Amino acid sequence: MQMIVNVANAERLATEVFADVMTPPPPVDYLGWAESNIVFSQRESPMPGPYNRDLFFYFDEILRALSPDDPCRVVTMAKSAQLGGTVLANIFCGGSMDMDPGDFLYVHPTENNAQRWSKMKLSPMLKGTTALSKVFPSKARDGLDSVLYKERLDGKGAIQISGANSPASLSQVTMKRQVQDDLAKWEMNAAGDPETQADSRSQAHEFAKIFKISTPLVEPGCRISKAFEQGSQEKLYLPCPHCGHSQTLEWENFLANLDEEHPERSHFLCVEPNCGGVIEDWHRPQMFAAAKAKESDPQKPEAAWRASNPGAKRVHRSFHLWSAYSLLQSFERIARAWLTGRGNPASEQTFFNDVVGRAYRTLGDAPSWELLRDRGAKSERERGRIPVGHVIVTCGVDCQKDRVEWQVVAWGREHRRAIVDHGVFPGHISSDQARAFLDGLLKQGFANAYGRRLEIDVLAIDGNAWTDDVWGWAKRHPASRVIMVRGVGSEAAPLLIGVKKEVNRQGKRLPYSKRFFNFATSVLKMALYRNLAKDDQSERGYVDLPSGFDDEFYRQVTAESRKRVTTRQGFEHYVWVKDPNQANEGLDTHLQAEAAFIRIAGPTRALMDSVWERYERERDSVPAPVQGDLEDLLAQAPTPQPALAPSAQSARSRVRKLRIN
Template sequence: MLDLNLTSTEWMLHDVLAEVLEPPQAVDYLRWATENIVFSKRESPMPGPYNPERFSYFTEILQALSPEDPCRIVSLAKSAQLGGTVLANIFTGGTLDLDPCDFLYVHPTEDNGRRWSKMKLSPMLKGTTALRNIFPLNSSREGGDSVMYKERKDGRGAIQISGANSPASLSQVSMSRQVQDDLSKWETNSAGDPEKQADSRSQGYEFAKIFKISTPLVIPGCRITKNFEAGSQEHLYVPCPHDECGEMHTLDWENFAEHLDEDHPEKACFYCPSCGQEIHEHHRPKMLKGAEWRAKYPERKRFHRSFYLWSAYSLLQSFERIARSWIDAKGDPASEQTFMNDVVGRAYKATGEAPPWEELRDRASLSEHRRGRVPPGFVYLTCGVDCQDDRVEFQVIAWGPHRRRAVVQYGVIPGHISDDKCRAGLDALLKQGFRNSYGRSLLIDILAIDGNAYTEDVWGWVRRHPAARVIMVRGRHEEHIPLFVQVKKETNKRGEKVHYRKRFFNFATSVLKMAFYRNVRKEDPEASGHVLFPCDLEDEYFRQITAESRKPEKKHGFTVYRWVKDPNQNNEGLDTMLQAEAAFVRRAGPQRELLDHVWAGLIAERECPPEEVQGDLEDLMISPPPVVASKPVSTASDAPVDDPQPQKPAPAAKQPSKWSRRTQ
């Protein structure tokens, strides 16, 4: 007879009741972090267990995220690389372990979510003792363990990873805890505002927690800045390190910048607003021990606690490095935006309006620079080309040190980019030289042609030329994308994979427009980023480069900011300007500046009389070569005119150069 040992029903009842009636353990995220988070050398310059003293400013934020704090929303506007991901991981892992529930983690896109799941979440689940035995982590990726969804073995909770660009992943789920990561990069999706969609997923829970975290981008329109301003607006106060003072104050960027000696960034420091004494980097550990968060609006803490933190408080960032980053960025609006976002942790105020076109025209009319010529001090040539149904329009820009640019030529080549005559005109443009004041004829160094429309036709012409001289580009309007990134391959209309072999690039048009509209206002010709216009451009050109503005639009009931073109005005002048700048970025990199020795080599090579010229002044005053275009911007005749006087040459540097192949 088979003897079976059956579990007692009474024992099962007692076991279940014991589990139900046992008081839940306290949710202490700080203790959980110190017991479970260990940084490797690959992850952090400070490897080892999580040390609360190194991240003392996170303690109050972790307490705000705990169930003990009544607030529903916690927002953190911060600098980049400040440990925000660690903070979000502690909240995520600690919740899954100590406070089992359904958890939602939302990234800007589903691709971002998949990458985070594979590179951050899975290693944390496998490498953390408290989580290793809770989740199955099988290799089949079925049921409770997939890239975008992971469920506890006991069924008491799960984590779903979603993308703000996918309304389907933000619907039909209810979550009591969630992280909204990189919030400033979220854009409206086909169903409307993804932030409202994500917030609604926790609507059914009275004591939900929503953690919104991001580095700011551009205002107006920055989501994390809007959230910070809607909350308690808490800043980190530290005591003056000098014993005779000890007054509490914040480390403000304005304080730092005001006293910065750009010749000695190693001496960068703050000054105490109370006693006026210097506060150096070695004082920081002492100050952080006495730091405390203070709210501008404490009455809002019950519902929404918002925090602001920037690099000056972090032990991972030196004062000198902050100073050098600012010195490198200063004067270039695009670089200044990156600095303010990533280092200072503030949104950059956008220049959404161009100056009046008449103002630019009147300033240009006073210039001695004329079309078709390369003015002194500008030695590197790029060209932007925009394709239309019946023509291509081009603009040649000469670049000089300190991101200064000069418009050399603007013109039109009739015909479609697929036409042989049109392609022959572009071929001739690449062979055409533009005369400088030394009598040298400079070729275009890099030409960037728009590949957004007529992509296959454009690619057919681009691939006939060396990749070092001709590239295809496509403008992207998103404000959070990288300035310049390679497009490796795409599928054409016939479903075929096209490999572009480092010849096709996306560039951030919004960033370049904001920078251009700030630069174009600069009247000092020596100012970084100054734009020099010829005196003989027509009014239509200036109307075109000022044809767009950044305006709010209602989309699915949510306000978004878009660059809008005047419906009565063409904008090819602005497009070709940005494409020419994208060509320069291809050569100079995201900082859009060549090294000093490279500029010196270019100047030495190009701003000196050619060998065949014997120094006769009349030889140096020859007319510039004819423009390829049959028409300039408008239909009026505008052939290049000889300068009555040669322009005063700038002193030439004496360093050798390797750029002779770009000169004739």
């Protein structure tokens, strides 16, 4: 019986391995990869179908900058919201893992963001893209596929997904490429500055690529704005459809030609003095085509992206793009978004961040308390009364060890507000005395200019400390009228959002979870200080001050300022600080009252005209005359309230000695 033994050709194997090692890798062409692999579904995009360069031609140069052919190490993109930044990051990530695999780091602001992106964006891309589905496992196998870690089947590369709030996830890894997503929302973690930690993960690679991408937030201190300024500062130039002069589309140009009566007519004007032609919505595809033609002109090519800091291009290329360039955003929508938000600093910040793609410059210091005091002293309106036009009433309550402080604010159209009254109740929130005072505050009402007494619509009480005691009082009142709140210092936090379902040690959901809200203290402070500085009563956002408040109230309202601080590790960031010798309950209670108004009017604080008209009809008018005999009149007259709301002056004097900040 013969035995056949197959012997490998060692020489041939060695030759094949040598050839494989010596063969240069194919060029990394992210643009070509996107055209071949990216297909948008109807759920993902209003323009479903394969990646179309004609619609997103402005992404071409950014994808070229991410390629190994460009010598730059860092690519930054400061942009408006919903402008395709995540698509670019996904192309960079997916294309790298397919064409030039290696270890890839994708960092989000928090681990919760990271998990959500992995489940909703990355996993569908890995499964739905043919080139990637072949090399990534479809099911968890030997730890190769988890929410925060995706490894190729051949072991040639993996995607590590991390949160900037977790220093452990940014340590002990070396990455050739990485994405730093939503960079402006990154905050200091327990080990220091997460951006520095992430950058160091690519330090060992000479030809690393770091893609920083985000919508800006607040200046000074905005990470993505700082990164843009450190880079080449490139902006997109488009030819005028009338004269061909290349220019950028600037917000100031659009604002000067924004038609308030007919927002649909808003437009740009050509900056060429001899032209001045109108640039309208429908001109943009024509301008894109002309810009591409100029770039490819063999005789005299003209770059669409031009740098203000060209010396940085070899190391750091930075790009800025905003909604006016996107075919997914009409000029009319941009105009209406501005008309809705202007005059309210919090809404203006959202507009500049999400629509214009710029950081919102803050007033770091509070307005002078002396100027506010003097303005209030001149007011003809006494504290405790509501001025004309302010028809919604809210209250903020702050709990201390020995007292409960409150502030009532009335709200009107055009983001205007009026401080009505502020006071102090002695006793802890758990005491029967303090609770009785708060019950009375909800019932007593405040007189307006027409003699009507308007009760508090929504009261927001601080539930961050003594939560169970606060809940013990709050649950006695309807959730539609009393809510619990706690402040969140992050400048990226939503203005008002429900606290996640909280459970006790036994895993049972706590009853107050349904009416417990986080609110963005930092954003509201910046907005309040801008509005307090306004001295024109007709201006949107004006804050009406009454007479009768003492100096201490104004010192409290202006007690904090946004300052740059340096950590022990030497990293700088911005936080709100106050004089340790100055109480700030006047500021806290005002912000809580504003949180209560947001609960009524929503984040934009822009109620429909019909809603305002209803409130004004019901509350801002002379009461109908009461008919009947003397006994009927006496029965219908307001019942005198017991002395349950001591004035801020007298109560504060009684508790000042016992105050514990």
